[in-house]
Amino acid sequence: MMAAVGFAVGLGNIWRFPYVTGENGGGAFVVVYLVCVVAIALPILVGEILVGRRGRSDPAGAVAAVAVGEGGSARWGTVGGLNLAAAFLITTFYCVIAGWVLHYLLEAVVRGFAGVDAGEAAGRLESLLDDPLALTGWAWLALAASAAVIAGGVRSGIERVVNVLMPLLFALLGGLVLYNVFAGGMPEAVEYLFAPDFSKVTGATVLAAVGQAFFSIGVAMAGMMAYAAYLPRSVSIARSAGTIVAMDTLVALVAGLVVFPMVFRFGLDPASGEGLIFLTLPVAFAQMPGGHLVSVVFFVLLAVAAVTSMVGVLEPITAWVERKTGRGRVFCTVAATAVVALVSLPAVLAHNLWAEGELLGINLMTVYDYLPYDVLLPLGGLLIAVFVGWRVGAETARTELALASPWMFLAWRRLLRYVAAPAVLVIFLLGLVG
DSSP states (O other): OHHHHHHHSSHIIIIIHHHHHHHTTTHHHHHHHHHHIIIIIHHHHHHHHHHHHHHOSOHHHHHHHHHHHTTOOGGGHHHHHHHHHHHHHHHHHHHHHHHHHHHHHHHHHHTOOTTOOHHHHHHHHHHHHTOHHHHHHHHHHHHHHHHHHHHHOHHHHHHHHHHHHHHHHHHHHHHHHHHHHHHSOHHHHHHHHHSOOGGGOOHHHHHHHHHHHHHHHTTTSSHHHHHHTTOOTTSOHHHHHHHHHHHHHHHHHHHHHHHHHHHHHTTOOTTOGGGHHHHHHHHHHHHSTTHHHHHHHHHHHHHHHHHHHHHHHHHHHHHHHHHHHOOOHHHHHHHHHHHHHHHTHHHHHTTTTTTTOEETTEEHHHHHHHIIIIIIHHHHHHHHHHIIIIISOHHHHHHHHOOSOHHHHHHHHHHIIIIIHHHHHHHHHHHHHO
């Protein structure tokens, strides 16, 4: 459970949510995102945890086992395989961003951000992105740290780390929000985030909201299903899913109140893209009392959040390799991580040497941003909803969920069947057409 929280609460909230919100019009996107979280992501997450705990295997094996147990075909395991493919592709790009965090942690410790203004912050980030060797080294270091945790045992290691450091991360984010209240930019940020202009909502906005909800919470990314395989029968699936979603959503909104006041205070562009927090936070640290210490602590905790999230996507890949090869934990961890490290090289080079590179006529950065978030995650979530909603028997689902009220079970099942699945299908098709 705590490992799952660490997986959900990470860079998806603090790094990706602010810049995706900025790219999609602010408050209107936030409203659509919250609706997608409650009506789509949460019901599917409950189904995903249900399958993982009942199947007691890696995602592909768990879905196949549950399908066979329900009198169906093991070919349903392809649904879990699609989740694994999404996790793999996301990890090859995610490790690069995690590498940025490690680099900025070293910057905070060694150089600090004293005197840094918006121009110098942009220059530092550009200098990092222009250096393929440095980017590769940091990305592989992030992968190595995640692999070390997995090889040593996920449950005991991650739970201890999350129990201590996640509350510290929450406290520090809250402190930065309080600082923004007095430093300025908060009224503009609140209006930007919570005063929606629905004329800005398009099919692409809704698709981005679904992709962000799935990515941030971890739906259809294999990690939740893998962690659910360790979940004791005594633990409530519905309560676990609700806790994960609530904490994840809260951190995302708080992260918006950390980043956007700084954006407006320093005259930056909310739609600055993936480098948004690396452009804003160094400038804020440069101006706040005790900024050097705060910057070090913040990037330490952000590094932990990045690693725990990466463990969540590497763990199911490692578990799949274990089942397929029958080899030991350490060997499978090294093998899976090595393949991810090699495939991450195009994601590194897409920032510099291959910035103009294309795959099938599509820019590489677009491939890394569009394919997993706007295609694989919605498609994987749709198939999970279909499998759990129509292929898993009502008695099996009722037994696993063990909800106090039959009305709660009926509401969840109908929401999964008749709201979440059709909504994801429509949004997915509109996104492809758009």
